[in-house]
Amino acid sequence: MDHLVISLLNGVIYGLLLFMVSAGLTLIFGMMGILNFAHASFYMLGAYFAYTLQDSLGYWGAILLAPILVGLIGVLVERYILRRVHHHGHAHELLITFGLSFIIAEIIKLFFGNYPVNYRIPEALDFSAFTLGGLSYPSYRVWMGAIAILMFIAIYQLLTRTRVGIVVRSAMYRPQMAQALGHNVPLVFMGVFGVGAGLAGLAGAVAGAFYTTNPNMALELGAMVFVVVVVGGLGSLGGAMLASLLIGIVSSVAVVIDASLADLFALFGAREVAESLGGIFVLKVSSLAGTLPFALMLLILLIRPSGLMGSKG
Numbered sequence: 001m002d003h004l005v006i007s008l009l010n011g012v013i014y015g016l017l018l019f020m021v022s023a024g025l026t027l028i029f030g031m032m033g034i035l036n037f038a039h040a041s042f043y044m045l046g047a048y049f050a051y052t053l054q055d056s057l058g059y060w061g062a063i064l065l066a067p068i069l070v071g072l073i074g075v076l077v078e079r080y081i082l083r084r085v086h087h088h089g090h091a092h093e094l095l096i097t098f099g100l101s102f103i104i105a106e107i108i109k110l111f112f113g114n115y116p117v118n119y120r121i122p123e124a125l126d127f128s129a130f131t132l133g134g135l136s137y138p139s140y141r142v143w144m145g146a147i148a149i150l151m152f153i154a155i156y157q158l159l160t161r162t163r164v165g166i167v168v169r170s171a172m173y174r175p176q177m178a179q180a181l182g183h184n185v186p187l188v189f190m191g192v193f194g195v196g197a198g199l200a201g202l203a204g205a206v207a208g209a210f211y212t213t214n215p216n217m218a219l220e221l222g223a224m225v226f227v228v229v230v231v232g233g234l235g236s237l238g239g240a241m242l243a244s245l246l247i248g249i250v251s252s253v254a255v256v257i258d259a260s261l262a263d264l265f266a267l268f269g270a271r272e273v274a275e276s277l278g279g280i281f282v283l284k285v286s287s288l289a290g291t292l293p294f295a296l297m298l299l300i301l302l303i304r305p306s307g308l309m310g311s312k313g
Contacts, residue, residue, distance in 0.1 A: 003133070003135075003256060004253070004256065005132060005133075006132060006133075006135055006137065007252050007253050007255065007256045008249060008252070008253060009137065009141070010141070010252045011245075011248045011249035011250070011251065011252030011253055012145065012245060012248060012249060013141045013142075013144055013145045013248070014248040014251065014252055015244040015245040015246070015247060015248020015249060016144065016145045016148035016149065016244065016245070016248070017144060017148065017203060017207050017248075018221075018224060018225065018228050018244040018247060018248055019148050019151075019152065019228070019240055019241050019244035019245075020144075020147070020148045020151055020199065020200075020202065020203035020206070020207070021039070021040065021043050021199075021200050021203045021204075021221060021225050022225045022228040022229050022232075022240045022243075022244060023151060023152070023155060023196075023199050023237065023240055024039065024042070024195070024196030024197060024198070024199035024200045025039045025196065025200070025225060025226075025229055026229055026232070026234075026235060026236065026237055026239075026240045027155070027192055027195065027196045027199075027237070028192060028193055028196040029229065029234050029235050030234070030235025030236070030237075031168065031171065031188075031189065031192050031235075032086075032189050032192065032193065033090070034082065034086075034090075034093050034097075034193075035090070035093075035094060035097075035226075035229075036093075036097045036196075037094060037097040037098040037100075037101055037222075038077075038097040038098070038100040038101040038104065039097075039196070039197070039200055039222070039225065040101070040200070040217075040218035040219070040221050040222030040225055041100065041101045041104040041105065041218045041222075042070050042073070042074060042197040042198075042200040042201050042204070043200040043201065043203050043204040043207075043217070043218060043221060044104070044105075044108065044204055044213075044215070044217050044218040045069075045070050045073065045104065045108075045201060045204065046066050046067055046070050046200060046201030046202060046203065046204025046205040046208070047066075047119065047204035047205060047207070047208025047209075047213040047217065048108060048112060048117070048204075048208075048213065049062070049065070049066035049069050049070065049201065049205065050062040050063055050066040050119065050204070050205035050208060050209070051117050051118075051119035051208065051213055053065055053066060054119070058122075059122040059124075059125075059209070062205065063202070063205040063206055066201055066202070066204070066205040067198040067199070067201040067202035067205060068198065068201075069201070070197050070198050070200065070201025070202075070204075071194040071195060071197050071198025071201065072194065073197065074193050074194040074195075074196065074197025074198065075190055075191075075193065075194035075197075077100065077193070077197070078189065078190045078193035078194065079190055081096060081100070082096065082097075082193070083186065083189075083190075101218065101222070104218070105215055105216075105218065105219075108215045109215045112215070114215055115214065116212045116213060116214040117213050117214070119208050119209050119213040120209060121140050121209045121210060122209070125139055125140050125143055126138075126139075126140065127139050129141070129142045138210075140209070140210050141210070143206075144206055144207060144210065147202070147206050148203075151199065151202070152237070152241055155199075155237060156237065159237070167183055167188060168188060168192060170183070171183060171185045171188045171189070204217075224247070224293060227243075227247060227293050227294060227296075227297045228240055228243045228244050228247060229243075230297055230300075230301070230307060231243035231246070231247065231296060231297050231300050231307055231308060232244070232307050232308055232309060232310070233306055233307025233308055233309045233310020234306075234307060234310055235310065236307065236308075236309040236310050238309050239307055239308050239309030239310060242308055242309060243307070243308060246296070247293045247296065250292050250293065250296060251289055251290075251292060251293055254288065254289035254292050255289045
């Protein structure tokens with residue numbers, strides 16, 4: 001039971017990390033209609049910037065400045081690259097961002113090498129938050145989860161309770177009307193893209209110290225981030241949070257389940273039938289953990305194509 005509780009906690013924290021990365025992508029798509037394939041690369045840049053700045057600014061200074069630098073890069077990408085191809089349609093945007101992700105990965109390898117860097121948890125946060133069943137739970141995991149929750153609250157309050165949020169939402173749903181009222185819609189788009197990139201950079205700066213910071217980290221997380229956005233509903237912040245937690249818990253709990261579909265069939269006295277079919281029926285759930293989020297995405301798309309909390313229109 002203790003191991004199950006720890007797995008649930010790990011799943012929640014992993015889900016919150018997915019939200020930290022996918023929140024920016026959700027904002028960008030919801031407002032601009034751009035599925036940014038380079039978004040996970042901004043997450044990687046945040047980790048590498050924080051690693052580089054940690055020696056001179058310390059951990060706290062690094063995680064504050066790294067997202068700002070990533071956000072500025074996002075602003076430049078939107079202003080000088082995406083804006084030039086936006087009127088050509090989604091295909092050009094997808095190709096541009098897909099190529100940009102490879103360019104960023106190669107630049108990282110050029111400066112830091114094709115191997116992990118020594119970005120570590122600061123001593124002030126490297127202790128056990130609590131002990132459960134003889135297992136110590138790292139306080140840094142709790143810290144990552146707290147950052148993600150604060151991020152969700154801040155974004156929600158900004159979009160729903162401030163004048164800036166009103167302008168952003170009006171530019172999202174009625175860009176021509178917002179332009180007619182005197183708002184600089186292209187500037188708003190550029191700001192949203194920069195903020196979205198900065199949020200991914202913050203996730204990388206925080207998570208990079210706990211997970212491995214390496215040139216493949218964008219590739220490792222990139223596909224899962226898109227699964228979150230699709231399952232939650234394109235453009236839905238609440239859907240991104242719900243989908244992140246769901247995928248995080250499913251992935252984490254599945255790893256510790258040492259059972260197969262044949263064991264389930266055994267409850268109905270049909271184990272022999274399942275074993276005779278072979279294939280997926282005899283595979284352990286733990287061995288399928290990596291594919292379950294994609295299976296969940298397929299199921300959601302079949303039942304509700306707009307996602308859990310996406311707009312049907």
